[in-house]
Amino acid sequence: LAKTTQPISMDSYEGxxxxxxxxxxxxxxxDYITWYQQFPSQGPRFIIQGYKTKVTNEVASLFIPADRKSSTLSLPRVSLSxxxxxxxxxxxARPMYSGGGADGLTFGKGTHLIIQP
Amino acid sequence: EPEVTQTPSHQVTQMGQEVILRCVPISNHLYFYWYRQILGQKVEFLVSFYNNEISEKSEIFDDQFSVERPDGSNFTLKIRSTKLEDSAMYFCASRGNGYNEQFFGPGTRLTVL
Structure with a gap:
């Protein structure tokens, strides 16, 4: 499994x-790159997944450069929530499309994002 | 919107006792999972289940753990003889065939005294 490194914490402001x-x-x-979000005392929630270039959905964008050695999750106009x-x-991601179910997720420590007013 | 449900939300038990954590996955999903998260630590994969058998399990999932799909809707995790270190939040998740997103339940907080 590829090791991932992300900042332990980040702060930003609403908007x-x-x-x-x-x-x-x-x-x-x-390998695919997938981002999940977790609120306190809740289960993780899927945000977005991508393989290369840019993926956008209604909540976020995922930017993946050509060498795929990094990725950036972009949250537009954040709010306190x-x-x-x-x-x-x-x-x-192949097990997801070919069956078998051998796709247990490996979570790291994640980035604790704090949004201030 | 369909969701994964888990019961109970909080279970307190004595060390050495058996516990069964229950999950109702999303109805048309075929792949089921259990994860745990010890307070303040990362989410850890325990086991995946497909076609009525275990597909994959981690080293955490030892002989004290078992999973079952007793009927068409429930998915259970049994811990035969609980230890203090089993205290954690246990999350069930499910996934539909051909989709890449695992849907997590709200979790059961297990406290072993």
């Missing part, structure tokens, strides 16, 4: 764009 970068130097060819821990995960 700002927040970018959280994750390093994954040993990413493998079949975006205060949470954000996890970057790297792993082989």
């Amino acid at each position: 700002q764009e927040v970018n959280i970068t994750c390093s994954h130097n040993n990413i493998a060819t079949n 975006d205060t949470a821990v954000y996890y970057c995960l790297v792993g082989d």
